[in-house]
Amino acid sequence: MISCKCVVCRSKNPRNKRLRASLLVETQGKSFLMDTSPDLRQQALKYKITHIDAVLITHPHADHVGGLDEIRSYNFIQKQRIPLYGHDWTLRELKVRFDYIFQPTYIEGGGVAQIDLHEFDINEDSFEVQGVKIVPLELKHGSASVAGFRIGSFAYMTDCNFIPETTLKKLNGIETIILDCLRMTKHGTHFCFEEALDSARRIGAKRTYFTHLSHDFDYQKHSRALPKKTYFAYDGLIIKA
Ligand SMILES: [Zn+2]
Ligand SMILES: [Zn+2]
Ligand SMILES: [Zn+2]
Known part of the structure; x- marks a missing residue:
């Protein structure tokens, strides 16, 4: 956190640098x-992400879409437009906040990101992106609906404090999950530690990784307190699912 001097923010462990x-x-x-x-x-440079076929957006909060302009680099590298998939809330917000990208009248000289918008229904069984089956998972993030994504036996479920029954059904047979876990104390729109553990237990995947972690969590110290099959994710983590 900017300006914070707590032990996690001052830690030298790279797994506490989020x-x-x-x-x-x-x-x-x-x-x-x-x-x-x-x-x-920064992430693309550090982890050498040289190619992107498509972008999938969970929801339009600033911490999830603020880097949209960087897609411009992939337009240059790949010499093509990049498709972006989002549900109605995401696409509505992106068009307003990035009007210079999505309203051609604002574009001068073609220097902005070249992105094609595709809408999916958060409650549909599945949709396809370039031959890959994506199962959208509705998650409650306070009163808003955020999209999680299931691909095969893997699911990404960030930013939520409630998982609807219909989504739990869509997680049948899931093996690997990345799940929201913001902080120790209860929060209005995110799972706290206890709630994340509880959901992980209820879903029963082979491996659950917690993400969106705040400075409440010291990687080393709190990893020791985790029950079996649960882990803290960290920047640069590679999971083979
Ligand atoms: Zn701190
Ligand atoms: Zn959010
Ligand atoms: Zn977030």
Whole structure:
């Protein structure tokens, strides 16, 4: 946290150095970026992300879409427009906040990101992105609905404080989950530690990784307190699912 002097913020352990939540999924020869965090440029440079076939957005909060402009680099590298998938809330907000990208009258000289918007219904069984089956998972983030994504036996479920019954049904047979876990004390729109543990237990995946972690969590100290099959995610973590 900016200006914080707590032990986690001052820690030298790289696993306590957290940029904003996002991930790259490589499957069936495709690379899908889930969320364009404000740290996207730094993340892409550090982890050498050289190609993106499509972007999937969970929801339009600033910490998940603030890096949208960086897609411009992939337009240059790949010499093509990049498709972006989001539900109605996401697309509505992106068009307002990034009007210079999505309203051609504002574009001068073509220097902005070239992005094609595709809407999915958060409650549909599945949709396809370049031959890959994506199962959208409705998650409650306070009163708002956020999209989680299931691909095969893997699911990404960030930013939520409640998982609806219909979504739990869609998680049948799931093996690997990345799940929201913001802080120790209860929060209005995110799972706290106890709630995240409880949901992980209820879903019963082989492995659950907690993400969107605040400075409440010291990687080493709190990892020791985790029950079996649960882990803290960290920047640069690679999971083979
Ligand atoms: Zn701190
Ligand atoms: Zn959010
Ligand atoms: Zn967030």
